[in-house]
């Protein structure tokens with residue numbers, strides 16, 4: 028798309044190339060026409076666009092409607108890309124890395140055109156693409172009189188955290204809820220969400236994983252039955268929905284602009300949020316200026332832990348699980364040069380003994396290993412002894428869902444896995460081993476998450492967690508330390524039963 032300016036110096040889209048037509052990025056500034064209150068604006072467009080910042084292709088209204096709302100000051104065109112001294116900045120994802128831009132011959136502007144590769148999966152932002160947002164009146168806040176219908180009970184830790192969340196939402200402050208694996212963090216949000224909705228606020232829960240979006244959406248719908256929950260992930264159909272309650276993958280935040288008064292970021296330490304600064308940028312853009320951010324994590328990053336300790340980020344810790352039993356403390360066990368043994372199709376004696384012991388006591392076993400290649404070898408070794416009761420699963424495995432389901436159903440008893448199952452998967456009475464715990468992949472937080480798979484259920488609140496290693500690492504020691512400290516804190520604070 029190209030623009031020229033008319034006699035009133037406002038932008039007019041044009042399909043014809045001429046000496047006056049330019050890409051939006053070539054205008055030194057973008058005129059914003061005066062807001063004309065007499066203009067009969069389109070309320071559907073208002074509801075659709077408010078709180079978002081979208082490409083023209085993402086707006087299902089005729090281009091004339093969009094242009095007329097711009098001319099009467101009801102929506103804004105912004106640059107998609109802006110030039111810097113050395114390259115470009117993508118205004119949607121914040122990318123400034125020169126290697127993450129490319130040029131192509133663009134059919135919209137019929138010229139060489141630079142675009143952002145970093146957020147391309149959400150549609151192309153290029154030099155000739157405006158980002159479009161609503162600048163007219165806000166849709167009038169409806170009285171969201173949605174009653175919470177949940178009558179479960181909160182544990183002591185959950186209750187205190189729930190009060191803190193409520194307080195943060197009411198005072199528009201930010202909060203980190205550091206809840207150990209199995210503490211039950213979702214329930215901690217219910218009261219706060221209810222209060223936000225009743226004040227006409229918009230709430231979004233953003234989480235890195237699509238699985239979690241799909242699991243949370245029906246749960247929230249159940250506790251807020253009158254509420255339509257907008258559920259957004261790559262490929263979902265809910266984009267048109269304008270609900271005050273949204274559940275989305277973190278990537279979807281790139282489409283929002285000043286939309287959410289309460290933004291809840293789940294698993295804030297998890298891939299990809301922690302390693303992709305674009306998502307942090309997106310979260311800041313998606314939140315209203317005086318809004319609240321609630322971060323949830325079982326294993327906050329070192330940076331966030333520092334902010335928590337220094338008091339820059341107010342933090343509430345839930346140190347105990349819902350069932351009030353201590354977290355299983357992992358044991359370290361040296362297993363020699365295990366890689367050499369695996370090459371000879373053998374496992375270290377103590378590892379094999381550990382597997383046999385739990386297997387003959389009829390307990391399911393998770394065995395974490397560092398990479399896919401080793402996973403395949405180790406799975407084959409275990410199959411020689413335990414046959415079809417063994418399965419191996421990794422991130423690129425097409426049968427991943429079925430394999431996890433078989434393990435849950437007890438059809439397989441030993442599941443060898445890479446770190447993909449470090450979060451989320453809960454199986455009663457599972458015993459957890461890590462073979463090669465010294466590998467770089469097993470960071471402090473990965474190890475805490477892995478250990479957090481054990482002892483989750485009421486019937487089996489403990490479990491045997493072993494870190495088999497060929498040389499202890501700082502990360503192994505810190506992980507065990509972190510778990511011990513949580514247990515200590517839980518005991519001292521009366522969050523645990525003796």
Ligand SMILES: [Zn+2]
Pocket residue numbers: 117118119120121122143144145146147152
């Ligand atoms: Zn971008």
Ligand SMILES: [Zn+2]
Pocket residue numbers: 028133134135136137138139140153154155156
């Ligand atoms: Zn172009």
